[in-house]
Ligand SMILES: Nc1ncnc2c1ncn2[C@@H]1O[C@H](COP(=O)(O)OP(=O)(O)O)[C@@H](O)[C@H]1O
């Protein structure tokens with residue numbers, strides 16, 4: 224199955240740690256389209272998990288997000304986006320730039336996230352995985368918040384393709 228997204232849209236990945244967000248983003252979209260909060264934390268502190276750098280990482284992400292949406296460039300936000308106020312901020316930016324905003328929802332089970340978490344270089348503490356469980360929204364909730372469409376991550380095949388990267392010509 225192939226899922227297409229409107230060119231120039233904002234695509235927000237939503238899911239807990241270890242769900243496979245970065246893996247999917249890397250597989251499906253060019254690196255320059257993907258704004259990854261972990262990368263900016265790592266650049267600021269040499270430690271992608273250093274939460275003290277989240278404010279500066281979010282500032283960088285928002286700067287790049289505005290730069291891209293202003294140009295009509297398709298943009299993927301690779302962060303957990305589990306907090307409603309974070310999603311509201313992203314929706315507000317897409318509205319400001321009049322771009323469609325979609326969510327890709329990772330409703331990956333805790334067991335699967337634990338399994339995948341232990342298999343990677345930077346292991347997230349189990350307590351963090353558990354604390355994220357009750358924050359994972361339903362598709363209905365995301366639609367009610369204002370996302371134009373919600374696609375389940377496991378429904379995105381290997382061939383998930385976007386329409387042209389830029390709005391217009
Ligand atoms: N669909 C999948 N099936 C099995 N393992 C996966 C899958 N998606 C990701 N992984 C593995 O799980 C680990 C965490 O994935 P990652 O993309 O870093 O998660 P996130 O960015 O959501 O924290 C990685 O080692 C990755 O190779």
Ligand SMILES: [Mg+2]
Nearest residue numbers: 244245246261
């Ligand atoms: Mg990641």
